[in-house]
Amino acid sequence: MVKQFLITRPNHDIITSYLHDFSKEIVRTVKGAQDIHITNLEGPNATRVKLEKALSKEKPKLVFLNGHGDRKKVAGHKDEIILDNKNVDLTKNKIIYSLSCDSLTDLGEISVKKGANAYIGYNASFMLVRDPSREGTPSKDKNALPFKKICVTMINSLVFGMSAETSIEKTKEEYRKLIRSYGTSEDDPYGDTPLIRFALAWNLEFLDMHGDPNAAF
Amino acid sequence: MSNKKFDLKTEQKTLVLERFKTLNPNSKLSLGGSKEVSVRQLIKHVEREDDFGKKVVQVQINMLKVLSGVI
Known part of the structure; x- marks a missing residue:
């Protein structure tokens, strides 16, 4: 099936553009998997109407939201609100992973109350350290690499069937590993390591979930 | 021996501030919504002990625990 x-x-x-770059790998991976169909609402297609249509008609079991957010909403293309309390009932019977700021706090809780199996996200801002000279090419930004690794760890764990709780624990372990190991002179030409470690520690602190810890794709 | 009463919160705040003061004050962290916060601003939040500053201290202390292998 x-x-x-x-x-x-x-x-x-x-x-x-950084979050978009972070998710390139998982899109490539899933496109090569025969037992998974991906709906990729990319760029201008990341709209409320298209999200609602895809949630209703295709009934995805796993939904990965990337974009700006706050406690009550997640945004899509040009910051259009694509998920909030008015349409969050569409997350029923689904696992949501939201790589956005704050949305776990209220929206995540409401989503689970409305029937989502699990909502994984952050209870505070998602922090990132960028190299300003690489803003035009996120894939070449060494400062962003540990954040990308984290993103890949979480979504790979979920896509390949680990439970929400195990995926979070695996991702938290990756955060701890990166905090301990990041920071050789080769990694850190501009002395940004302490700030990168802090941002990783921040994200580690506020990554959490609502719903069924055993929910799996 | 000092007669000063040991206050864990004050000690933690001092430690965090001293660590941040070794960094470039203009270095920035990206938050969501295209917001940024510089090291200088982080220091101000910690000094003011506002909600964000309290979280910063908590995260820095937990980061030190990770670095030392406690968690």
């Missing part, structure tokens, strides 16, 4: 996976990938400003 083919499993349905939905991803939103806005790409209209610096931060979303």
Whole structure:
């Protein structure tokens, strides 16, 4: 049986261009998997209408949201609100992983109350350290690499069937590993290591979930 | 021996501030919504002991625990 996976990938400003880059690998991986169908709402396609249509018609079991957010909403292309309390009931019977700021706090809780199996996200801002000279090419930004690794660890764990709780624990372990190991002179030409470690520690602190810890794709 | 009363919160705040003061004050962290916070601003938040500053201290202390292998 083919499993349905939905991803939103806005790409209209610096931060979303980094998140867009982080998710390239998982899109490539899933496209090569025979038992998973991916709906890739990329760039201008990351709209509320298209998200609602995909959630209703394709009934994806796993939804990966990338974009700006706050406690009550997650945004898509050009910061259009694509998920909030008015349409969050569409997350029923789904696992949501939201790589956005704060949305776990309120929206995550409401989502689970409305029937989502699990909502994974951050209870505070998602922090990132960028190399300003690489803003135009996020894939070449060495400062962003540890954040990309974390993103890949979490979504790979979920896509390949680990439970929400195990995926979070694996990702937290990756955070700890990176905090301990990051920072050779080769990694850190501009002395940004302490700040990168702090941002990783911040994200580690606020990554969490609501819902069923055993929920799996 | 000092008669000063040991206050864990004050000690933690001092430690965190001293660590941040070794960094370039203009270095920035990206938050969501295209917001940024510089090291200088982080220091101010910690000094003011506002909500964000308290979280910063908590995260730095937990980071030190990770670095030392406690967690």
